[in-house]
Amino acid sequence: MFPNDHLENWFNGQGLWSQVSAKDWGNWIWQLQNRITKLDQLEQLLDLTPEEREGCYHANKKLALAITPYFFNLIDRDNPYCPIRRQVIPQGGELLVSPDELLDPVGEEGSMVAPGIVHRYPDRILFLVTDRCAAYCRYCTRSRLVSNAQDYNFHPELDAGLNYIEKNSEIRDVLLSGGDPLLLSDAKLEYILKRLKAIPHVEFIRIGSRIPVFLPQRITPRLLEILRLHGPVWMSLHVNHPKECTMELKAACDQIAFAGVPMGNQSVLLRGVNDSVSVMQSLVHRLLMMRVRPYYLYQCDLITGSAHLRADIAKGIEIIRGLRGHTTGYAIPQFVVDAPEGGGKVPINPEYVKEITEAEIVMRNFQGDEYRYPRSTPLPGNALDFLREGEEILM
Numbered sequence: 069m070f071p072n073d074h075l076e077n078w079f080n081g082q083g084l085w086s087q088v089s090a091k092d093w094g095n096w097i098w099q100l101q102n103r104i105t106k107l108d109q110l111e112q113l114l115d116l117t118p119e120e121r122e123g124c125y126h127a128n129k130k131l132a133l134a135i136t137p138y139f140f141n142l143i144d145r146d147n148p149y150c151p152i153r154r155q156v157i158p159q160g161g162e163l164l165v166s167p168d169e170l171l172d173p174v175g176e177e178g179s180m181v182a183p184g185i186v187h188r189y190p191d192r193i194l195f196l197v198t199d200r201c202a203a204y205c206r207y208c209t210r211s212r213l214v215s216n217a218q219d220y221n222f223h224p225e226l227d228a229g230l231n232y233i234e235k236n237s238e239i240r241d242v243l244l245s246g247g248d249p250l251l252l253s254d255a256k257l258e259y260i261l262k263r264l265k266a267i268p269h270v271e272f273i274r275i276g277s278r279i280p281v282f283l284p285q286r287i288t289p290r291l292l293e294i295l296r297l298h299g300p301v302w303m304s305l306h307v308n309h310p311k312e313c314t315m316e317l318k319a320a321c322d323q324i325a326f327a328g329v330p331m332g333n334q335s336v337l338l339r340g341v342n343d344s345v346s347v348m349q350s351l352v353h354r355l356l357m358m359r360v361r362p363y364y365l366y367q368c369d370l371i372t373g374s375a376h377l378r379a380d381i382a383k384g385i386e387i388i389r390g391l392r393g394h395t396t397g398y399a400i401p402q403f404v405v406d407a408p409e410g411g412g413k414v415p416i417n418p419e420y421v422k423e424i425t426e427a428e429i430v431m432r433n434f435q436g437d438e439y440r441y442p443r444s445t446p447l448p449g450n451a452l453d454f455l456r457e458g459e460e461i462l463m
């Protein structure tokens with residue numbers, strides 16, 4: 069699909085906004101102020117399908133509509149099936165609720181121990197620090213609170229959250245999320261990182277962000293300095309399609325890496341967006357070229373009104389099977405289902421084990437060929453003496 073991914077095919081640029089000064093274009097506040105947030109703005113820029121128009125009418129009651137000019141330029145305006153378009157332009161399908169779907173699809177509310185803190189795993193927490201994003205993904209797991217279209221009225225109480233982390237010494241890993249933490253002001257972000265860094269049991273901090281993808285202009289020298297000074301910080305990006313891997317994103321990732329921040333990527337498997345081996349392969353190759361290690365591929369959560377975007381779980385398994393052995397091991401994410409009702413992330417793998425008997429394992433490799441490996445080999449009688457001798461020599 070993207071043969072010989074040459075870097076010159078990665079350029080995004082100012083596109084429809086070519087009359088805007090480079091200074092404004094490169095300013096993240098300008099990008100936020102000029103987001104496309106209304107149906108009439110959208111209709112001036114492209115021909116909406118009837119399904120999209122219907123989705124837009126109701127977006128402000130479900131999950132706000134917002135697209136940065138930078139990201140909008142990635143949309144193929146002549147193609148209603150454009151994979152970028154499907155991620156950010158609402159469709160009528162959002163109004164259909166199927167019986168399996170839930171407002172809180174992974175049961176976060178039940179593990180909310182302090183304002184914005186989801187404490188599900190013993191040693192690490194999710195800390196929601198804002199409900200705002202640069203643009204809104206139509207399949208957002210936290211649609212119930214993100215953008216406040218459903219009147220959740222999320223008010224992060226940063227100090228209450230930080231106090232909880234201070235008091236609970238089993239927490240060694242703090243994952244900042246939201247909303248998008250990089251949308252906070254430099255001062256607020258620095259305050260959070262500084263306080264976390266001062267807590268002896270917090271070993272490192274993670275930031276989950278789609279800002280480099282929606283708004284690479286936000287990756288400023290000052291922000292990079294904050295990340296560098298108050299680390300170790302790891303970053304989880306959210307890139308779903310190779311078209312999102314632009315020169316602008318690559319430049320942002322270069323800078324993030326040079327600030328000493330290792331990056332992973334979390335993709336969501338989406339129907340008509342990235343549910344094929346060829347698209348995923350192109351994506352993971354581009355990610356490695358940007359120093360980003362594919363981390364998770366998520367089965368789309370059972371979010372209210374997301375059926376039109378959810379792919380079959382079998383597709384995810386097929387994608388992993390299509391990558392393992394066929395490309396660099398570093399390029400392969402772990403496919404996971406975040407279990408409903410707070411079960412946490414469960415890895416889902418293609419089956420390579422055909423059989424385990426008392427004597428051996430029978431397995432298939434990536435080409436489907438069968439191999440056998442013994443479970444344990446009995447040691448010859450004098451082997452223990454031999455091992456003991458070896459230990460003495462080592463001492």
Ligand SMILES: *Cc1c(COP(=O)(O)O)cnc(C)c1O
Nearest residue numbers: 186187188189192193194243413
């Ligand atoms: C995903 C998640 C984490 C982090 O999980 P990892 O597998 O360590 O990346 C922590 N807390 C909650 C509530 C989560 O949903």
Ligand code: SF4
Nearest residue numbers: 201204205208247278
């Ligand atoms: S960036 Fe993340 S939190 Fe924001 S809308 Fe997209 S999925 Fe939701």
